[in-house]
């Protein structure tokens with residue numbers, strides 16, 4: 001029987017992706033200690049989650065008002081530790097939980113990323129996954145020594161080359177390359193360790209790669225591009241795709257389209273899992289869950305919303321009054337996630353919405369459209385999405401940590417298991433085995449795009 005994939009949407013920061021989470025009465029205050037992440041990891045493994053996954057961004061939100069003071073004072077995603085290092089602490093107290101993290105193709109070198117994740121894969125006995133992001137905002141660019149803004153589609157062309165290098169290096173050591181022949185003085189067979197000699201338009205990398213193959217071949221590839229170009233990139237490379245679908249109807253259409261694109265790349269769409277982002281507020285009873293939701297809704301501040309809008313749209317909302325309509329030029333200049341701007345214009349019915357309307361209609365900084373109820377209520381919604389062609393699994397975000405995951409494991413997981421929708425035991429030792437993925441096939445990544453080009 002087909003079973004769902006469960007991913008926890010984690011942040012190595014002072015809050016979850018819901019910035020107000022740190023103000024929740026049950027939020028722990030030790031989010032810069034290993035104990036905090038180990039406790040989360042144990043909860044996730046007890047719930048048989050497939051992956052604990054960290055998102056990442058290489059800057060704090062400091063666009064609003066042109067400085068970081070409000071973000072630091074209000075705790076708006078201002079602490080961001082290196083997620084792979086945090087994953088190691090989680091890997092050391094678990095046996096089967098997959099360990100995933102975002103790393104940027106814009107700000108790191110492919111050799112470095114290949115080495116970091118292949119090392120994590122070896123140190124976790126084959127449980128690593130990498131979320132490939134091309135993301136770019138001004139704060140990240142300034143922190144990482146870049147000034148040039150790379151145009152959207154070109155970022156993905158660059159990322160295609162990045163992937164060819166990373167996968168090339170991951171395939172450098174054949175599975176039986178290491179001999180450990182002490183008497184014969186042969187550590188490894190040089191004929192089975194290959195140099196890449198890659199020279200592309202954007203990147204070059206020679207090799208040979210310095211980290212041998214891992215028990216699952218190489219880390220699992222995750223991608224979360226939402227644009228047309230982003231989806232084509234995901235269809236070519238990803239083994240797990242993260243999506244954010246606003247309704248089940250839209251989800252069914254988009255899911256079918258993504259699966260079609262995967263087939264067009266000559267790949268088996270059943271071997272690529274599409275996981276939908278969701279917030280869940282669950283308790284023993286529906287009434288109790290609704291009370292919890294009411295408490296959560298009181299936590300965000302106007303500044304949370306305005307700061308995160310400024311970060312996402314690369315526009316300083318502090319330069320305008322809360323009820324002052326933005327000008328055509330303001331709107332045209334918004335360079336970040338333009339989908340947010342377009343959604344606000346459409347939903348407000350205003351050509352020139354005010355900052356307050358941006359806050360209201362974007363829902364940014366709020367716990368957006370959570371699924372609220374008892375374990376059975378939430379399982380009903382998840383079941384409907386899963387069995388009616390809306391997704392293969394879920395990326396579950398938290399209103400506070402670790403409590404939101406503890407509640408999910410206590411109330412929803414047993415309900416899903418009773419229905420046969422979620423496993424009671426891990427299928428194997430490696431993440432690939434647990435996701436039902438085949439061992440990686442060297443060379444398959446060379447498949448061209450359907451339009452004949454490489455990207």
Ligand SMILES: Cc1cc2nc3c(=O)[nH]c(=O)nc-3n(C[C@H](O)[C@H](O)[C@H](O)COP(=O)(O)O)c2cc1C
Pocket residue numbers: 009054055056057102132133134135136152223224225226227228229230231242243244277395
């Ligand atoms: C579940 C999920 C997790 C994501 N994690 C990250 C992340 O860690 N860092 C990031 O910059 N973008 C993240 N994104 C955003 C996407 O990777 C992507 O950058 C964004 O949707 C814009 O892509 P597009 O230009 O193809 O539309 C995430 C998206 C989703 C749905």
